[in-house]
Amino acid sequence: MSRGDAARDPLGAALDLVGDRWSLLIIRDxxxxxxxxxxxxxxxxxxxxNVLAERLKRLxxxxxxxxxxxxxxxxxxxxxxxxxxHGLGMAVGALLLWGERYTDHDLALIDLECGHRVELxxxxxxxxxxxxxxxxxIVEP
Numbered sequence: 001m002s003r004g005d006a007a008r009d010p011l012g013a014a015l016d017l018v019g020d021r022w023s024l025l026i027i028r029d030x031x032x033x034x035x036x037x038x039x040x041x042x043x044x045x046x047x048x049x050n051v052l053a054e055r056l057k058r059l060x061x062x063x064x065x066x067x068x069x070x071x072x073x074x075x076x077x078x079x080x081x082x083x084x085x086h087g088l089g090m091a092v093g094a095l096l097l098w099g100e101r102y103t104d105h106d107l108a109l110i111d112l113e114c115g116h117r118v119e120l121x122x123x124x125x126x127x128x129x130x131x132x133x134x135x136x137x138i139v140e141p
Contacts, residue, residue, distance in 0.1 A: 035079055036076070056079055063084050097109055100117075
């Protein structure tokens with residue numbers, strides 16, 4: 001599959017945008033309420049400042065995050081997820097749940113109201129019913 005073919009595939013296009021080592025970790029922490037560069041640098045373990053700055057610029061250019069200045073002197077910004085960025089929450093949640101099940105971890109995805117762990121489910125929005133995984137197929141429209 002050529003790079004052009006990958007861009008026409010929704011998974012390939014998504015991975016072109018957020019499939020590097022750091023982008024989904026940044027989005028995870030933005031979803032957790034961390035919005036300032038210093039907070040992200042401290043919470044995304046192992047990321048260099050220049051790499052964080054480059055990823056944030058790329059996510060901003062793709063309209064996944066919006067940069068908002070909160071101080072002019074010295075200039076300081078915070079990064080806010082756009083609706084497009086919030087849409088990645090399901091992907092981050094799915095990967096987090098997979099990691100919870102199959103790797104050593106220290107995070108869990110829970111319902112804040114009841115405190116229980118959650119799971120993801122497929123649902124047909126037209127029929128308004130749950131769709132079992134066995135009935136799913138990836139097809140060309």
